[in-house]
Amino acid sequence: xxxxxxxxxxxxxxxxxxxxxSHRLMLRAGMVRQLSAxxxxxxxxxxxxxxxxxxxxxxxxxKAGALAILMPTIQPADLWRESGRYDDYGAEMLRIKDRKxxxxxxxxxxxxxxxxxxxxxxxxxxxxxxxxxxVQWKFRDxxxxxxxxxRGREFLMKDNYSFDLDKEGAIRSYNAMFVAYLRTxxxxxxxxxxxxxDTGPIGGDLSHEFIVLAExxxxxxxxxxxxxxxxxxxxxxxxxxxxxxIDQWTxxxxxxxxxxxxxxDIDSADLITGRGIEVGHIFYFGTKYSDAMGATVQGPNDDTxxxxxxxxxxxxxxxxxxxxxxxxxxKGIVWPESVAxxxxxxxxxxxxxxxxxxxxxxxxxxxxxxxxxxxxDDRADRAGVKFSTMExxxxxxxxxxxxxxxxxxxxxxxxxxTGEKVEVSPEEALKRMIG
Amino acid sequence: xxxxxxxxxxxxxxxxxxxxxSHRLMLRAGMVRQLSAxxxxxxxxxxxxxxxxxxxxxxxxxKAGALAILMPTIQPADLWRESGRYDDYGAEMLRIKDRKxxxxxxxxxxxxxxxxxxxxxxxxxxxxxxxxxxVQWKFRDxxxxxxxxxRGREFLMKDNYSFDLDKEGAIRSYNAMFVAYLRTxxxxxxxxxxxxxDTGPIGGDLSHEFIVLAExxxxxxxxxxxxxxxxxxxxxxxxxxxxxxIDQWTxxxxxxxxxxxxxxDIDSADLITGRGIEVGHIFYFGTKYSDAMGATVQGPNDDTxxxxxxxxxxxxxxxxxxxxxxxxxxKGIVWPESVAxxxxxxxxxxxxxxxxxxxxxxxxxxxxxxxxxxxxDDRADRAGVKFSTMExxxxxxxxxxxxxxxxxxxxxxxxxxTGEKVEVSPEEALKRMIG
Numbered sequence: 102x103x104x105x106x107x108x109x110x111x112x113x114x115x116x117x118x119x120x121x122x123s124h125r126l127m128l129r130a131g132m133v134r135q136l137s138a139x140x141x142x143x144x145x146x147x148x149x150x151x152x153x154x155x156x157x158x159x160x161x162x163x164k165a166g167a168l169a170i171l172m173p174t175i176q177p178a179d180l181w182r183e184s185g186r187y188d189d190y191g192a193e194m195l196r197i198k199d200r201k202x203x204x205x206x207x208x209x210x211x212x213x214x215x216x217x218x219x220x221x222x223x224x225x226x227x228x229x230x231x232x233x234x235x236v237q238w239k240f241r242d243x244x245x246x247x248x249x250x251x252r253g254r255e256f257l258m259k260d261n262y263s264f265d266l267d268k269e270g271a272i273r274s275y276n277a278m279f280v281a282y283l284r285t286x287x288x289x290x291x292x293x294x295x296x297x298x299d300t301g302p303i304g305g306d307l308s309h310e311f312i313v314l315a316e317x318x319x320x321x322x323x324x325x326x327x328x329x330x331x332x333x334x335x336x337x338x339x340x341x342x343x344x345x346x347i348d349q350w351t352x353x354x355x356x357x358x359x360x361x362x363x364x365x366d367i368d369s370a371d372l373i374t375g376r377g378i379e380v381g382h383i384f385y386f387g388t389k390y391s392d393a394m395g396a397t398v399q400g401p402n403d404d405t406x407x408x409x410x411x412x413x414x415x416x417x418x419x420x421x422x423x424x425x426x427x428x429x430x431x432k433g434i435v436w437p438e439s440v441a442x443x444x445x446x447x448x449x450x451x452x453x454x455x456x457x458x459x460x461x462x463x464x465x466x467x468x469x470x471x472x473x474x475x476x477x478d479d480r481a482d483r484a485g486v487k488f489s490t491m492e493x494x495x496x497x498x499x500x501x502x503x504x505x506x507x508x509x510x511x512x513x514x515x516x517x518x519t520g521e522k523v524e525v526s527p528e529e530a531l532k533r534m535i536g
Numbered sequence: 537x538x539x540x541x542x543x544x545x546x547x548x549x550x551x552x553x554x555x556x557x558s559h560r561l562m563l564r565a566g567m568v569r570q571l572s573a574x575x576x577x578x579x580x581x582x583x584x585x586x587x588x589x590x591x592x593x594x595x596x597x598x599k600a601g602a603l604a605i606l607m608p609t610i611q612p613a614d615l616w617r618e619s620g621r622y623d624d625y626g627a628e629m630l631r632i633k634d635r636k637x638x639x640x641x642x643x644x645x646x647x648x649x650x651x652x653x654x655x656x657x658x659x660x661x662x663x664x665x666x667x668x669x670x671v672q673w674k675f676r677d678x679x680x681x682x683x684x685x686x687r688g689r690e691f692l693m694k695d696n697y698s699f700d701l702d703k704e705g706a707i708r709s710y711n712a713m714f715v716a717y718l719r720t721x722x723x724x725x726x727x728x729x730x731x732x733x734d735t736g737p738i739g740g741d742l743s744h745e746f747i748v749l750a751e752x753x754x755x756x757x758x759x760x761x762x763x764x765x766x767x768x769x770x771x772x773x774x775x776x777x778x779x780x781x782i783d784q785w786t787x788x789x790x791x792x793x794x795x796x797x798x799x800x801d802i803d804s805a806d807l808i809t810g811r812g813i814e815v816g817h818i819f820y821f822g823t824k825y826s827d828a829m830g831a832t833v834q835g836p837n838d839d840t841x842x843x844x845x846x847x848x849x850x851x852x853x854x855x856x857x858x859x860x861x862x863x864x865x866x867k868g869i870v871w872p873e874s875v876a877x878x879x880x881x882x883x884x885x886x887x888x889x890x891x892x893x894x895x896x897x898x899x900x901x902x903x904x905x906x907x908x909x910x911x912x913d914d915r916a917d918r919a920g921v922k923f924s925t926m927e928x929x930x931x932x933x934x935x936x937x938x939x940x941x942x943x944x945x946x947x948x949x950x951x952x953x954t955g956e957k958v959e960v961s962p963e964e965a966l967k968r969m970i971g
Contacts, residue, residue, distance in 0.1 A: 107603065110657035134657070136607070136615075136652065140610055142606065142649065144605055145605055145668075151606070168542065169583055169587075170578055171578040172571070173575045173577060173673075173690045174609060174673055174690065175572070175575055175690055176572065176575075177571065180571075195610075195634060195635075197632050199630065199677050199689075207642075218569055221569060222543075223545070233543065
């Protein structure tokens with residue numbers, strides 16, 4: 102993409118309303134723009150990152166056997182009356198009356214909606230297990246929306262729902278999602294630690310939050326140092342028993358602020374105190390919704406069995422902020438390659454030099470042809486402006502083309518994260534970006 | 537995908553509420569399920585088709601130079617007061633009050649929201665032209681939602697917005713979208729005819745609707761027979777002047793019911809009367825929104841210029857229904873290959889025969905490895921049930937494996953559209969599906 106054709110409204114000023122670094126950098130890098138309190142438009146750079154995160158989340162869901170569906174954003178209130186949550190949910194639920202005065206709501210989550218699909222379509226235990234996921238916008242009318250996309254009102258979430266014949270099956274489904282989440286966050290370049298959690302308005306008696314470690318995280322977290330040696334990129338076979346893996350990941354102490362027990366028997370030498378951001382939450386809640394809503398199947402002995410359910414959520418739009426919180430420096434964002442909006446930036450430091458323009462155009466064209474996602478700063482601006490832009494938007498690599506290099510068939514390849522610079526031929530730079 | 541692992545709740549009965557064939561077939565094929573009047577959940581088969589249509593729509597937008605963004609579903613009422621449309625829009629707009637009693641709405645379209653982004657970020661004529669698109673859920677509170685996803689309340693739409701310095705530029709943008717739409721619908725297997733249209737609540741003085749021809753279409757349309765010879769799959773170069781192409785496509789008479797002039801001078805021998813479905817609508821409306829909302833740029837002579845705008849919509853979820861209306865038979869759906877949820881179905885007609893099971897398993901595995909999207913009916917059902925299911929869901933091809941064939945290393949390859957059957961080796965069947 103040529104920057105002259107792109108839409109990247111960056112700013113130098115720090116926006117006054119942004120209290121945390123991810124919010125500040127997302128606004129400055131032209132990734133999002135607020136439309137109303139806690140409601141954001143995603144501009145091209147931000148949307149690209151959002152799409153990449155969503156794609157990884159989807160891949161890991163599919164690998165774990167979940168099937169993609171898509172439920173609507175607007176739901177009828179009556180469905181929530183069946184589960185009893187319509188009155189429970191409080192002011193965070195955006196309540197709506199349509200033109201015929203029917204009570205509707207903007208879904209903050211989808212347990213009722215998916216249970217309605219299930220009870221209307223599945224009849225036999227032979228059709229179990231099922232695990233249905235979707236990635237859809239949700240609305241939670243926060244009293245005080247803040248921190249940009251980290252605590253917005255309209256936000257993108259992957260949520261899914263498992264249906265099993267018995268508790269044993271439900272725990273298998275829960276375990277599969279546990280591992281899928283570890284893998285998902287690892288692929289996003291994040292270190293996430295699962296911590297036993299309260300179940301809140303979802304209900305149930307087994308629940309884990311996945312907390313990303315970030316110095317600027319929203320809450321204090323406590324965890325055993327042995328977590329640091331565990332590799333979340335588990336080479337998983339979902340047809341096998343995953344309990345040993347789960348046991349390994351739940352053996353050690355880990356707790357958020359809310360659940361931390363200052364009197365726990367963990368050796369203080371083993372305890373790490375850090376800060377974290379919640380990016381995922383999984384629940385096993387048995388028959389809470391299937392009992393209330395009549396989601397049953399015919400069992401093997403012709404009996405009627407309420408299905409065992411779990412639900413699993415990942416905050417997709419929140420992750421954009423969380424990744425920035427976990428990966429930035431004083432110059433700007435430092436994207437992990439897996440979610441970077443472009444892999445490499447190309448900077449022509451002398452836009453008024455024909456030889457430089459030609460060299461930069463050629464390299465850009467070769468990148469495009471090779472399928473390397475490149476953002477080419479072809480503007481007439483000063484080199485300093487171009488460097489600052491690249492550093493701010495945080496592409497993993499950038500390549501600098503200048504008059505001295507062009508004479509010697511050399512470009513400078515810079516690693517955004519380490520700052521390491523090497524002079525190589527344009528051919529070599531291309532090769533490294535492809536490889 | 538093995539059908540035993542999939543979620544495909546088909547039904548034999550014709551749902552009483554479905555008045556038109558696409559609605560009937562989408563319900564029967566387990567593609568969607570109604571959650572509330574005019575509000576649908578997309579089940580795996582339907583969601584796959586929706587995704588494929590969206591992908592093609594996006595590809596053609598990008599090719600034409602539009603940049604992907606994503607605007608939220610919920611918008612503040614004040615923005616619509618600026619354009620004057622808050623009061624104009626009527627009961628179709630879903631109006632909402634949030635917890636702080638602020639007036640909000642569920643966007644039925646996004647002219648105001650995108651104009652707000654533009655005026656907040658673009659300053660100079662040098663940044664023009666811009667064309668921003670998104671694919672997002674919309675809500676229009678129809679008095680009488682019906683026809684399934686064809687006239688739902690919550691629906692998925694691709695809408696985009698062009699910003700130009702002058703009318704000449706705006707017409708260039710309009711023409712680019714005109715051609716992109718012809719290509720998009722052609723790739724979706726549809727014959728779409730552009731017809732001059734009223735501008736309605738969007739405003740402006742130039743507008744075309746794109747009408748898909750389908751015997752079961754919602755409205756009567758009239759068009760010159762010469763349209764049949766035009767090829768919409770235009771080999772376009774968007775850097776060139778597209779006016780000659782547009783002239784070719786607008787030279788002949790074409791009108792919907794509403795605009796049809798029974799006294800037009802077209803020779804009655806040239807006039808075809810058919811039925812059609814609106815799937816796209818494009819508008820050039822000049823400075824209607826930029827004047828009202830102060831979306832200006834600094835011009836080349838330091839003057840302040842209100843930008844010239846157009847907007848362009850494709851009903852993505854509606855297209856699923858429209859494609860079925862245009863392509864079905866008495867047995868079920870007949871998907872064009874470009875949007876088929878799977879390319880091929882594999883039917884083992886004797887699930888109790890080990891040799892058949894092995895042959896079917898092997899062929900399915902080979903398809904998967906070759907990247908061919910195959911749906912393998914591995915259920916214990918009777919062959920008749922399996923055939924009916926495949927015919928109903930309309931995959932372009934299906935392959936039948938039975939005891940006689942297995943003995944002779946033969947399978948039957950059936951073309952869903954033509955009904956043509958050939959006996960070939962499994963190797964040859966695989967090769968044809970890859971090719």
